[in-house]
Amino acid sequence: MRLAPELSPSGNWALLARAVLEELSSVGVPVLLGVRPVEGRVPLLLGLRSETERTAVADRVAAALRAGVARAGLERSGSHPPVVVVGVAGGWAAAGAGLRHAAETASAAQGLDDRPWYDARRLDIDLLLWRLREHPDLAAFVDRAIGPLRDHDRTSRPSLLPTLEAYLAHAGRKAETARELHLNRQTLYNRLARIGELLGTDLDDPQTVLALSLALRARRHTS
Structure with missing residues (x-):
């Protein structure tokens, strides 16, 4: 999840992390949660039994993330921080690359039509254009x-x-x-x-x- 700069909590990321983690406890799968205050990002790794769970779990995770943002008082009227989901990493070696891909894609998703979550695999063009934004x-x-x-x-x-x-x-x-x-x-x-x-x-x-x-x-x- 990527927070817009005006929504990033000033020094209160612990409150956001606690609220999000409590909301994620109802998702029903193992979760590793982090926060990146400088970048305004909330990265997660989730343990799935199979790829077929991906969509259903993504729906629950997106709802939990946004509920946590609301509890932390960071919700902006009319829009939500974009949530981006990547594919199954397959192992720890690939998890870092997957998180970096999700983080970049969440930045590229700023300003897109509001959806519960975005599939990173369908935003490759937006990501490419975002990388070229200063050219x-x-x-x-x-x-x-x-x-x-x-x-x-x-x-x-x-x-x-x-x-x-x-x-x-x-x-x-x-x-x-x-x-x-x-x-x-x-x-x-x-x-x-x-x-x-x-x-x-x-x-x-x-x-x-x-x-x-x-x-x-x-x-x-x-x-």
Whole structure:
């Protein structure tokens, strides 16, 4: 679990650790818990009997972690600290690498849609973009890909970036996109046409879709 800087307890990590450990006692599996105050991280190792337990245990652990955060008075309204779960380590030699992977991925997960927990194996792209966050080429790529939309949304309505995000999230399925945005089909078509015009590109082109999807994910780390 990764706490945002504004939520990190000032000198009271022991209270957080005790609250989390007490909540974890009901999970039903062996737990090793630590805290990393400088990094704002709470790392855990759990003893599973088999890989099939992973999802069910992850649900219980995420709930226990967040309950502990709430008991320590560190809960922020409207969002939760991201909880990231990696795969079965298989042995002590691999446990360190697994914890480092989880810690990095939890940092990369800041600002994603709120979920009970994230599977690190599904966040590899976000982790890669996070590692590149200080490289000037990443910011330049975002500007090239979606800069005109960002400029449009600063001064004009309706905002078009949310439309593009929903369209790509639904893999270009217009009916589903229109339902999510509560738009009629023609209004959606007009917005998509305007997006294509501003970007000078074809939203049906697979390479364009890939570049726009990456740029939308990368902008969290460059803005």
